[in-house]
Amino acid sequence: MTQEPNFEPKILGFLCRWCSYAGADLAGTSRKKYPANIRIIKIPCSGRIDPLLIIRALRNGFDGVLVSGCHPGDCHYQTGNYRARRRIAITKKFLEYMGIEPERLQASWVSASEGGKFAEVVAEITADLKKLGPNRLFNDK
Amino acid sequence: MTSKIEQKLRSVARELLEQGKVGTIVGYEAGSLKFTNTPLITKDKEAADRLVINPFIINNLSVFLKDIGGKVGVVAKGCDIRSIVSLIQDKQLARENVVIIGVPCAGIIDLDKIEKLMGKDRDELDDIVRENDKVIVTVQRSKKEYPAKDVLIDSCLACDQPKIKEYDILLDEEATVVCDDEASRSLIKKLEAMPPAQRWEFWKSQFERCIRCYACRQVCPACYCKRCFVEETEPAWISPLPKWQDNLIFQVTRMMHVAGRCTDCGACERACPVGIPLHSLSKKMAEIVQELFEYQAGTDKDALPLMAAYESKEAEDLIR
Numbered sequence: 001m002t003q004e005p006n007f008e009p010k011i012l013g014f015l016c017r018w019c020s021y022a023g024a025d026l027a028g029t030s031r032k033k034y035p036a037n038i039r040i041i042k043i044p045c046s047g048r049i050d051p052l053l054i055i056r057a058l059r060n061g062f063d064g065v066l067v068s069g070c071h072p073g074d075c076h077y078q079t080g081n082y083r084a085r086r087r088i089a090i091t092k093k094f095l096e097y098m099g100i101e102p103e104r105l106q107a108s109w110v111s112a113s114e115g116g117k118f119a120e121v122v123a124e125i126t127a128d129l130k131k132l133g134p135n136r137l138f139n140d141k
Numbered sequence: 142m143t144s145k146i147e148q149k150l151r152s153v154a155r156e157l158l159e160q161g162k163v164g165t166i167v168g169y170e171a172g173s174l175k176f177t178n179t180p181l182i183t184k185d186k187e188a189a190d191r192l193v194i195n196p197f198i199i200n201n202l203s204v205f206l207k208d209i210g211g212k213v214g215v216v217a218k219g220c221d222i223r224s225i226v227s228l229i230q231d232k233q234l235a236r237e238n239v240v241i242i243g244v245p246c247a248g249i250i251d252l253d254k255i256e257k258l259m260g261k262d263r264d265e266l267d268d269i270v271r272e273n274d275k276v277i278v279t280v281q282r283s284k285k286e287y288p289a290k291d292v293l294i295d296s297c298l299a300c301d302q303p304k305i306k307e308y309d310i311l312l313d314e315e316a317t318v319v320c321d322d323e324a325s326r327s328l329i330k331k332l333e334a335m336p337p338a339q340r341w342e343f344w345k346s347q348f349e350r351c352i353r354c355y356a357c358r359q360v361c362p363a364c365y366c367k368r369c370f371v372e373e374t375e376p377a378w379i380s381p382l383p384k385w386q387d388n389l390i391f392q393v394t395r396m397m398h399v400a401g402r403c404t405d406c407g408a409c410e411r412a413c414p415v416g417i418p419l420h421s422l423s424k425k426m427a428e429i430v431q432e433l434f435e436y437q438a439g440t441d442k443d444a445l446p447l448m449a450a451y452e453s454k455e456a457e458d459l460i461r
Binding site: 085098121138 | 333339397398425426430447451454
């Protein structure tokens with residue numbers, strides 16, 4: 001692991017449009033401060049997540065990926081987040097076996113009323129990734 | 142020389158076709174190379190006499206079932222039956238449309254391992270016979286004996302399901318398998334002991350050799366998508382050029398897409414022309430699925446598929 005001064009990780013966030021995206025909005029409107037390292041993509045449901053989207057984000061140079069959805073039991077489509085959870089768990093374990101640090105794939109449940117939690121999650125992940133260093137996994141040399 | 146089990150298979154297959162219980166029979170016939178077999182897909186009852194059973198029937202024939210219409214009789218080993226069950230769970234196949242002809246299997250012999258041990262090409266060998274936990278190789282009237290676990294296919298060593306549960310016709314009594322899970326996961330164990338960066342380097346070097354021929358996908362019964370993500374162009378998820386990054390993404394994503402449906406039959410590894418140790422990916426995936434969700438692919442045709450089911454509390458420690 002290389003320590004780099006001034007390293008600012010780039011994080012791709014996949015946020016479900018019902019809970020976590022609204023949670024991120026709330027963080028903004030309530031003027032919670034969180035690192036600007038995250039770039040957000042709105043997805044219809046955390047159940048939309050395909051392992052392909054995660055690994056492709058890493059391939060394209062993101063240092064970490066966050067998938068965030070409604071708390072268990074709160075899914076707008078009843079079961080989307082339960083299905084996402086199985087997929088994320090398997091992806092995390094399998095990528096770890098391949099040699100990708102598990103910190104690079106993060107998942108959280110953030111409801112529409114948890115602006116504070118969203119800010120905390122982003123701050124924590126950013127700190128984790130700063131410690132881990134840049135993602136050079138897919139570099140040629 | 143036809144063995145008893147072959148005679149039974151041939152008469153069973155002929156009967157099924159004659160009585161119109163199936164339209165097609167899928168089995169094995171002798172291949173053009175020594176000791177090897179090739180799939181036989183036929184509607185002709187006379188062709189039933191070409192069917193064979195021996196310790197080299199490596200192909201997982203369940204891969205053909207989806208594309209053959211009507212009722213199909215299929216010769217299947219325990220692991221192939223798990224693939225069939227998995228297809229039934231996924232509603233890709235109706236149970237009433239397959240007649241499963243179960244073959245008790247004591248493990249398939251890996252010709253590559255035998256060649257390596259003997260230092261000889263398979264063409265130079267006269268005979269290879271399986272006797273309980275031994276395999277006897279004959280070359281010019283001299284015999285050499287190997288413990289079966291040294292010459293069986295890696296996936297077979299991990300076989301913990303010798304008992305065939307789902308079948309219509311069973312050709313023989315159950316076979317006893319020689320199980321050696323440690324040997325089957327020896328590479329996994331080695332990799333797990335490495336730091337992540339070294340593991341990544343290992344897999345990187347493997348996928349540098351991949352020519353993306355997609356043979357692994359074509360032989361996989363669980364890879365039944367009509368359109369695979371690698372062939373999509375808008376967006377193009379991976380580059381069409383076989384660069385190692387894209388090769389790796391293809392295989393890793395494939396493994397994750399078949400999680401819970403892959404029975405670790407090992408067909409992908411055997412199909413790989415450059416010898417990438419894919420069994421060490423598929424077996425690891427089976428272990429992850431078992432550990433996280435206590436799920437084993439293709440063991441219960443009435444169970445919900447892994448990715449369609451859920452529990453209200455599981456894998457909670459992995460999510461913030």
